[in-house]
Amino acid sequence: GQNIDQPTEMTATEGAIVQINCTYQTSGFNGLFWYQQHAGEAPTFLSYNVLDGLEEKGRFSSFLSRSKGYSYLLLKELQMKDSASYLCAVRDSNYQLIWGAGTKLIIKP
Amino acid sequence: IAGITQAPTSQILAAGRRMTLRCTQDMRHNAMYWYRQDLGLGLRLIHYSNTAGTTGKGEVPDGYSVSRANTDDFPLTLASAVPSQTSVYFCASSEVLDTGELFFGEGSRLTVL
Numbered sequence: 001g002q003n004i005d006q007p008t009e010m011t012a013t014e015g016a017i018v019q020i021n022c023t024y025q026t027s028g029f030n031g032l033f034w035y036q037q038h039a040g041e042a043p044t045f046l047s048y049n050v051l052d053g054l055e056e057k058g059r060f061s062s063f064l065s066r067s068k069g070y071s072y073l074l075l076k077e078l079q080m081k082d083s084a085s086y087l088c089a090v091r092d093s094n095y096q097l098i099w100g101a102g103t104k105l106i107i108k109p
Numbered sequence: 110i111a112g113i114t115q116a117p118t119s120q121i122l123a124a125g126r127r128m129t130l131r132c133t134q135d136m137r138h139n140a141m142y143w144y145r146q147d148l149g150l151g152l153r154l155i156h157y158s159n160t161a162g163t164t165g166k167g168e169v170p171d172g173y174s175v176s177r178a179n180t181d182d183f184p185l186t187l188a189s190a191v192p193s194q195t196s197v198y199f200c201a202s203s204e205v206l207d208t209g210e211l212f213f214g215e216g217s218r219l220t221v222l
Contacts, residue, residue, distance in 0.1 A: 097154070101151050
C-alpha cells in the first residue's frame with residue numbers, strides 16, 4: 001500500500017527553527033509537495049521537490065532524498081503566524097497525489 | 110479576488126437527504142477536484158475532472174457524484190447522505206490535471222445526523 005508518515009504534532013518557540021519530517025512509500029515517485037493549512041482554512045501550496053536536494057524559498061526550505069523516501073520542511077525565524085498544519089503529499093507513478101495526515105505545528109512565544 | 114468559491118460553508122443534514130455542494134472557480138483552470146478531509150487522515154480524492162465534460166473517480170467515490178458542464182463549475186452531490194459522510198469537503202483546481210500545485214476553496218463542513 002501507499003503511505004505517507006508525518007509527526008502528528010510539534011511545538012516550537014517563536015524565533016527558532018523547526019524541521020518537519022515526511023517519509024513516504026509510494027508506487028513510483030513524481031514529485032513531493034508541501035502545503036500549509038491554517039485551522040479552518042484551505043491548504044495553500046508551499047513547495048515542490050522532484051530532484052534530491054534543498055529548495056529554499058525565503059524562511060521556508062524543503063529537502064528531498066528519493067533514495068531514502070524522505071523529505072523535510074525547514075522553517076526558520078518562526079513567527080506566531082506559522083502556527084498551522086503542514087501537509088506532505090507525494091505524486092505517484094500514476095500522477096495521483098497521496099497525502100499525509102499533516103503535522104500540527106504549535107508556536108509558543 | 111480570483112479563486113475558488115464553495116457553498117455552503119457549513120451544513121447540517123439529516124441522513125437520507127440529498128445534498129449538493131457547489132464549487133466555482135474563476136481562474137480558467139482545466140482540472141478540478143473534490144477532496145474530503147477527516148481528522149487523522151490525509152486528504153482523500155473523491156472525484157476529479159480533467160476538463161469540461163469529463164469526470165473521473167478518485168479514491169473514495171462511493172455515494173458521491175459530480176458533473177462538469179462548463180469550465181468554472183464542479184458541483185458534488187450526495188444522493189442519500191449517511192453519517193459516514195460527515196466531513197470537511199474541499200474543492201480544488203489546477204491548470205492541468207496531475208500537477209501537484211492545487212488551489213483550494215475554503216471548504217464546506219458537512220454534518221450528517
